[in-house]
Each structure stands twice: as C-alpha cells, then as structure tokens.
Amino acid sequence: MSRFEIKAQPLTTEAFGPFGDVLDCAGDPDKIINAGLCGRYHDLAQLDFGDGRAGVSLFKAEPRSLPYTLDLLERHPQGSQCFVPMSEHPFLAIVAPDEGGKPGTPQAFLTVPGQAINLHRGTWHGVLTPLHALGLFAVIDRIGDGANLEEVHLNPSYTVSSG
Numbered sequence: 609m610s611r612f613e614i615k616a617q618p619l620t621t622e623a624f625g626p627f628g629d630v631l632d633c634a635g636d637p638d639k640i641i642n643a644g645l646c647g648r649y650h651d652l653a654q655l656d657f658g659d660g661r662a663g664v665s666l667f668k669a670e671p672r673s674l675p676y677t678l679d680l681l682e683r684h685p686q687g688s689q690c691f692v693p694m695s696e697h698p699f700l701a702i703v704a705p706d707e708g709g710k711p712g713t714p715q716a717f718l719t720v721p722g723q724a725i726n727l728h729r730g731t732w733h734g735v736l737t738p739l740h741a742l743g744l745f746a747v748i749d750r751i752g753d754g755a756n757l758e759e760v761h762l763n764p765s766y767t768v769s770s771g
Contacts, residue, residue, distance in 0.1 A: 611764035615771045616674070616716035619701060619723055623715075627703040627731045629653045631692070631724040653726035657687040660752025666694075669736040669743040678702060679765035681711045681732045683758050687750025690726040691736065693719075694744040700768065701725050702734030711760055716768045732760075
C-alpha cells in the first residue's frame with residue numbers, strides 16, 4: 609500500500625505554470641485565417657531543445673485508472689517535452705518541483721479533451737498516463753546526442769486519486 613496520497617486537480621494554466629505550458633483553445637483565437645474558417649491559437653508552448661533539434665514522435669501508451677500508483681518520476685535535462693493527445697480522451701499529468709536535484713512532492717492534474725501539455729526542460733514528471741483507452745500522442749521533444757533522461761524510483765510510492 610502506498611504511504612502518500614495526492615489528489616488530482618483540474619489542469620489549469622495557472623496551476624501548471626511552474627512546470628510547463630497548457631495548450632488548448634480557451635478564449636478567442638489570436639488570428640482568424642483560411643478565409644475566416646480557422647482560428648489560430650499562436651505560439652502556445654515554450655519549446656526548448658538546447659543543442660539538439662526538435663523531433664516529432666508518436667507514442668502509444670497503455671491505459672491506466674484511478675487510483676493510480678505513482679512510483680517513478682523522470683526528467684529530461686536537455687530539452688522540453690510536449691504531449692499532444694491524438695484522441696478526445698483525458699490523461700493524467702503528474703509533475704514535481706526540483707529540490708536539490710531530486711523531485712519534491714508531486715502534483716497531479718487531470719486534463720480535459722482538447723488539452724495538451726508542454727513540460728519545461730528539466731521538469732520532473734510521471735510517465736504517460738492515458739485514463740480511458742489506448743493513448744496515442746504526438747510528442748515533440750529533443751533529438752540529439754547526450755543523456756537526456758533521469759529517473760527516480762519513489763519509495764514509498766504515492767497513490768493518485770481523483771479530486
């Protein structure tokens with residue numbers, strides 16, 4: 609049984625801001641394009657790839673459910689990582705502040721359909737966690753030489769429950 613519990617909260621720009629960017633179509637678009645038939649929400653993520661280049665990959669992740677056991681956090685010190693779901697299903701976004709090179713207390717966020725996230729470079733985060741069906745995601749992240757993955761196994765683990 610897990611020793612710590614965290615409650616997932618709704619994903620908002622304000623709450624998620626210290627860890628990354630929320631991408632969605634909230635509010636009015638920045639521009640109307642394509643003969644008035646398309647709204648453009650411009651430059652929503654701070655992509656940061658250090659000395660590498662941007663790459664787009666597709667990830668297929670097994671669905672999970674709540675309560676969820678969080679026992680692994682990771683980070684990418686060489687670049688940001690953007691997760692764009694290719695379905696209308698929510699997913700769980702787990703992040704933690706850095707405390708002297710180790711993850712601090714995690715926070716969990718529940719997305720709603722139409723939201724994506726971009727994790728800032730070096731942000732501790734949980735693994736890709738779709739909640740309802742096989743998760744298909746477009747992932748924009750750093751491609752380049754050098755180690756770009758740090759993992760920490762959590763002992764004791766956390767239980768993430770719905771808010």
